[in-house]
Amino acid sequence: MQASAFSGRVQWWIIAWSFFLLNPAVESRAESQNERPTSIAVRKTIATATEQQDAESATSSVCTATTETLRKNQKMTHAGAHALTLQWAFGVNTALPVFSLQDSDQLVILYAGAHVGVIYNHTTNSQNLLQGHSNQLSCLCLNEDRRWLATADKGLNSLVIIWDSYSGIPVHTLFDCHPEGGVIAMAFSKDTKLLVTLGAAETQRVCVWDWTVETEKPQCFTILSPQFGFQSYIMFNPNDSTQLLSSSESQVLMYNRTEESLDWFVAEFNKPIDKPVGSYCQSVFQQRKPQTLTATTAGKIVVWDLMKDSADSQSLTVTLTNVISLQKDPITVLTVTDSYIVTGDPRGYIYFYNDDLKILCSFTEFNLDAIASISFSKECAPIDAEGYPESCTLEAEPFIVRDFVVSTFSSTVVHVKARGSIPQILLDEHCDPLHAVACHPTQPAVAVGSYSCILKVWDYNSKLTICRRDFDKAKQIQCLAFDPQGLYLAVGFVSGAIHILNPDTLQSNPDECFHVTEDSIHHITFSADSKYLATADAGKAVTVFRLQVDDILTRWKYLGRHYSHYKPIKDLLFGVQLDSNHPRLLSLGMDRRLVEYDLENSEEHKLLILCSERIEQSAVPLCMIWYPPLTTEQFLLVASDRYKMKLLNSTTKMCRKTILGPTYGSPVEKLVVLPTSTQRDTDSHYLAYITKDKVGLQILPVDGNPYKSNALISHPVGASALSCSYDGRFVFTAGGSDCMLLTWEICLNALEGAAALGGKDMTPFYSLLEGGRHGYFYREMEELFVFCQIRYQGIDYIKKRQLSNKIPLTEVPFLMRALGLFPTEQEIEDMENEVKFSKYADTGKYVTDIDLEEFIKLYINHRPAFNIFTDDLLQTFHTLGVDDGSGHTVLQRDEMLEQLQAKGEHMTEDEVVECFSTLSGLSEQDLDKTDIAESEYSLECVIPQEITMETFTGQILGFPSCAVQSDERSPPAE
Structure with a gap:
């Protein structure tokens, strides 16, 4: 086939892809790239378990742990061992319960946040984070004495991990115990020896595990019929561990367990019901009667009788005994403590009943929202009755009960001392999607806003709230930005409104609250001199505001607005002009256009465009930043959905370099350059970035070396925002729908050390070729490289050939095609410009040839990151x-x-x-x-x-x- 037959025309990319499929070297290379661990967290769990086994051979940290051990461990830091270390988790998953661990001398609770379990000590204001899952946690459970806890997730590579709550050490892991979809619910038996797990697949499986022994198979299991609804709750009978129950919205199932089998029975209505009972919520076992209770959304309690067949001890009958109307409101929580039956409702009320479901006491003065969970202290209530509330009985005796922790669906967690009925707020977090985060430019403060219409500013050193403002319900916060001097905090709302606040008080001047569009504000940013504020909205328009300074007032004024893109805007960026230091503004859209605005000549209500350039052919750009001053030229760094990064000349917009970006399952979506710090041991520059579900660091300059990048799972359901502290010590990621803000501590020495282990010079790049430096593909490249020299001189050349270690730049397209890569004409031009201008800024001369090592880098960076299918x-x-x-x-x-x-x-x-x-x-x-x-x-x-x-x-x-x-x-x- 003649080389000119594939001249790189864009219409022939189908042919190029097809040839790409048949190139065995390229296929193998793509497969080798895909051999990255599917779950970084799984590897960490295995490593942790191995290290723990070695430690236990000498002195077991688990066996010697006490309730004081975790408190001591919290004072220790291991941030230097990893490039990124999860340091704090702001927020709570309201879909899962909050448990009370300790509340005697230390007030400690357990809850879930994104993919980690959080043991939070409110007394010392410290956290111990239980990491090991690669998916968002789907359930938590504790044993009766609070010593052992289990966490589980659902999704690919799902895990069940059992932890020692005293030391925070994982002691057992069940890998893929429900490979069909993970775990939706689980519970410990009374003696803690057994753990029951309920699968999250459409056809559910219930497994009982003896987790105290090394086994990969459950002790017994059963498969449920989908006709009884999706079971979402399960528990052991505290009086008989051979019995279990689970419930869905429409059906309650009972289980009878033997050593080898697990049989289930349906709770049946054996008599007509006058009124509908509503959907089922939770079910519990009675402690003093062979009964189970099921709460409903109609405020009723369904009472079931449990009877074993005397002839067959394995047969269990579950029949309806009674339906009792407790209240008008739905019951959101049903639990049992001591001899009391406890309910919670959407009004935030908590009721206590006796075994006959007669009310004993109520807590209605806490001013809470809908109750999500109630967890009682493991410490028994004191005998002394002084200070306890009176019961609702005729005798009005003191109502003595354990202290308890209450969580609500609005992400509020309170601890209630029953003696005196005193509630203490432990957590008050965002309960709706969180997309807005911004760090103060000069102080250890981070601003966080969410769809809950709440704006908070945290001191991330002390982990305390500096200030807070609650907006109207229509003011859902979408984005935030501090100006470079820290004088203003701009807030963009889903409604299209824009408020410019005082960052110290979070108050605003009514004249500086703008509403020029009904479209949600997705991006907001200040210029370097703090004189301009720009926003980009869902209507694909850019709006600019200007700081008006006169003798009397300094006030923000609306400048203009322009619909500059025909697809969503992915990024908005201010810069500085090279010759005048005046601000310049650029926007990047999914329409593959980079637009620059003429701020100097724009007038009120008239925002002008300076230029609009198409920077991609088929890839979609996702984000951009100003490249640090590592060269004499000024560059824009743009990342695309093809796992590529491009350096564009800031003036001509010419593509000067294409680089293979991080390949951690999804492309880079946001970038930020870490500020330089006097505390660093290195002189390099660094990037922080987020992908769909990970946060990572990158060493600059970018060159395609995969070992210069590192990433960890941050938000399994999707990271939505990224910000960096002013001193470069911390990176903050917002999780969008998981309502979490995670703080990551940076250790650049660990990042540099990991990069050094990848090898020097060309070693990292050879590892990306099929077979490496000594493989067949490399030898083929060498042969084709020499053939290009012969071809350039002419095949019929009869004189003695003078071969060198370089080929002319004009031969690069032919060599690329010979290796199975078929670039378009624009891509060929980008390759030639990359080599041609590589030294022009320093020497003033063009580069007209390229050696084999430089070509290998060029090939690796320009070829597709993954195979074509x-x-x-x-x-x-x-x-x-x-x-x-x-x-x-x-x-x-x-x-x-x-x-x-x-x-x-x-x-x-x-x-x-x-x-x-x-x-x-x-x-x-x-x-x-x-x-x-x-x-x-x-x-x-x-x-x-x-x-x-x-x-x-x-x-x-x-x-x-x-x-x-x-x-x-x-x-x-x-």
């Missing part, structure tokens, strides 16, 4: 073709030839003929016509009138059907 070809046909009525997408021959010559990087008629002559094996004279219309007649033998995917790959390209690879990704979008 059938779905990509299908997506192309869905885009270009039409449905033929039978569910298949076809592309008409005439339309294909027209698009090849009229759209994208246009092909000439000669190039079309040359390509098809090569593909068909015909000579160019057979297809050479002066009019493409006449050429179509000759092309009929090669190209049918209607082209399907199979026709294109099989008949035109000549690939066998087995050559078209497939992955397990979702089908192409319509």
